Amino acid sequence: MVCFLKPALRSLAIALAIMWAALLSPAIARADDPPPAVAPTTAATKRRSSIPAPVRVEHGEPVNVTGQETIYDSKTDTFVVKGDAVMTQGGTVLKADQIDIMRRDRKARAIGHVHLIDPEVEMWATEGTIDMTNETMVLYNAKILAKQNIYHLEGKQVTKLEGQTYEVKDGYFTTCGCEKGTPDWSINAKEMKVNVGQTGTAQNATFNVAGYPVIPMPYAIFPADSDRHSGFLSGREGQSGLRGFQWLQPYYIAINKSSDATGAFDIETSQRVGGLGEYRLVNGKDDYLWADGAFYNEALRSDANRLDDIIDPQIADPHIPVNRFGIIAMARQHLTDNLIAYGDTVSVSDSLYLREMDVWTLSRGFQSGLGQSNFGSMSNAASNFGMLYQFENAYAQLQGNWNQDLIQPQQFALQRLPDLTVTGRQELFNNLMFSDYDAEAVNFYRYQGIDGGRFSANPRITLPWRLGDYLTGYGMVGSQGVLYDTAGRNINIIPVGTKPPINARNSTCPGGGGVELTFNNCVTLSPFNSSGTSARIVPYAKTGISTLVDRVYDFQFRSIEKLKNTIEPFANYEYV
Known part of the structure; x- marks a missing residue:
């Protein structure tokens, strides 16, 4: 499984920085204001200039603070908003039981049920402080989750340093949040330092696989990059009396933001040696091309092995060739808003290929996309291709179907x-x-x-x-x-x-x-x-008649308030 990490922590920092800066400093220029006559270069200026323009525009909107009670202390120049305190700016919302705004020190403090909602990040904490001068913050009992479920960061104390560096105590980190449930891997540590976009370090840590601690690590370095990179993926090893020792080693290739590929070397010491290659291109929700090809050489097998493994000798072609291949692919493309071109294929070199292999594709999704639950049980390798045109209350479909009979x-x-x-x-x-x-x-x-x-x-x-x-x-x-x-x-x-x-x-x-x-x-x-x-x-002719009788009864029992009884008598008649 390949998991991708987006720079959502950066978005969180930018959102907080611009929101507080706009509130605490009325001198901050709006996006459409002319530049000042003199613009001295400072570290803060450099940080502001590095903020992406769309984010800067969004957070240049006014800041609104509401709550049940507002108290102002003129001595300390502090606003205290209590009771369902909410601070909003553009698409960013900060909620807490109480929010203290210290304008003189350019700091803020959120207390109780802290919840920040940003276009890319959602954050929860029991308490948090923000220093706008250094653009740093400290969160207690914090949980940070990307909206796209691509990374997850938790800790009893999370400190954001300058830039995109985070110090975490008694924390948890993973970039493998692509699917719901327990991630494939994660790191728990007493102390962690995560530099988003680069790497992280952990002390007194454990490396977890599927939620189970596997490797204790006194000190570890792990990736926390925000971009995909080419590299080796975790392999697959096994041993059986049929296949011998099996080793599948995939290598991931990051091509661009919309496409990638995976290649894998596969060897079974008693059966075959070969490899698989897979290409994935996604241009939209329903515009994609996934193609998987494989080639194997069966020279490692003896003739007796090849004959004894044919369980069904009554298929039309009970023969295992020396060189074998398989192609599995599916594609969709919107040519216009109403015209879709599509094609799916499963094509193999021989009738026993799908039955003998235990790895057909390198990614999940092929079987559900092709309507198959298990390629190994297919009796027919089908390919279909065509175009579908949708118009008002109707559609037209032109396609072809080609079947490769495996029996x-x-x-x-x-x-x-x-x-x-x-x-x-x-x-x-x-x-x-x-x-x-x-x-x-x-x-x-x-x-x-x-x-x-x-x-x-x-x-x-x-x-x-x-x-x-x-x-x-x-x-x-x-x-x-x-x-x-x-x-x-x-x-x-x-x-x-x-x-x-x-x-x-x-x-x-x-x-x-x-x-x-x-x-x-x-x-x-x-x-x-x-x-x-x-x-x-x-x-033919058909006719039918129906009615409906229902009644609602009050039924106060636990979570059930009412019960509805429905009777729907009907009669249909058909003449052919």
């Missing part, structure tokens, strides 16, 4: 090239009625066996109605029409548990037939059928 002979695999679907709804008579339509034109193709084209349409009209609050119903009439144009030989299936005839005509059964099928079906071809066109139209 039966590939020449019988049925492909859909191309496949055009149009579906939608049209309102009629000022929304009194509406019509739905579904139409599909698809060409089925395969090397051997019956194939051809099919056109189907299902138009229908629906009239909904309501009788007050008592009855609702509908009436529908429609027609399902299909037109076929087919040619070729029919495919006959000989099922598992039977013995196909020996040397059956056009048979693909294992051993030429005569062997009981214990794993898979067997396919044979019938004599050639002449091409032909056929059609059918099936009209």
Whole structure:
């Protein structure tokens, strides 16, 4: 897992600095004010000039302080705001039970339930003090969390020094907050010093994996960089009687902000040696390209090993080649706001590739994106590609599907090239009625066996109605029409548990037939059928009526206040 750290601590410091500076010093220039005639260079000036312009503009807005009670001490020039004290400026909100503003010393103190909400950071503490002159602060029982859940910092005392350096006592730090729950790694220490954007040091620390302390460290140096960097990732090692010793060592490559890659060397001492490569490009929420390729050489295996590992000898191609490869990829791209191009593929060198490998991709997300729960159990490696156009109450989809059969002979695999679907709804008579339509034109193709084209349409009209609050119903009439144009030989299936005839005509059964099928079906071809066109139209009608009766009962029991009982009787009738 690769976790990324954004410079959100910097945003926190900038937000606090500008907010307090704007409140305590009325002489601070606004973003649109002309520059002064003389601008002496000081350390504070350099710090202010390094603040990004968007942040400077946002925090140049007025500061508002509210609370239930406000007390001013003229001797110390201090404002004390008590009771639900809230200080806001732009998108930054500071809340506490009490906020003391010491204008003369350019300091502030927040006491009780301290909570700062910033566009990029959220911070909690029981108490905190801020020194605006040095842009430093001290937080007690503090918790700092990036809005994007990319890093997490806690400590009984967190001291922000000048710049982006933090001293933490009895603290916790991780940059691996990409997912909810326990992070992959974290560091707990009595004392830590974290320089955000560079490195951190820890004394009397422990390195934790998945929340469990693994390595005690009297002194440690760890990364706290705000940018991704290329480098080695944690590897994967194992030992088994089947694979021998296995070692998978990935290397991460940071390309730019929207793309990266990972390469990995993989060796199984009793099976194979090879590697995997993965490229990831993300341009938006639904604009991405993920592609994973792998190549393996099986020369380490003996012939006996190669034969003994074939558990299912009744697949069409029970052969393990010496050189093997696999490609798994998925892509989405918005060409316009309404037009999407897409493509997904799983393609392998042989029928047993997915069954034998235990690593198919180097990142999570491929299986859910391709609709698979486990690549190793797939009986068909499918690829689909096409375009989807969405318009008002309808869409049109043009796509192709290519199937790589991992069990039966590939020449019988049925492909859909191309496949055009149009579906939608049209309102009629000022929304009194509406019509739905579904139409599909698809060409089925395969090397051997019956194939051809099919056109189907299902138009229908629906009239909904309501009788007050008592009855609702509908009436529908429609027609399902299909037109076929087919040619070729029919495919006959000989099922598992039977013995196909020996040397059956056009048979693909294992051993030429005569062997009981214990794993898979067997396919044979019938004599050639002449091409032909056929059609059918099936009209139908539907109607329905329903009502609803409900009652709410008071039920004061723990967290349950009321119970609702609902009865929904309905009746539907369909004629075909």
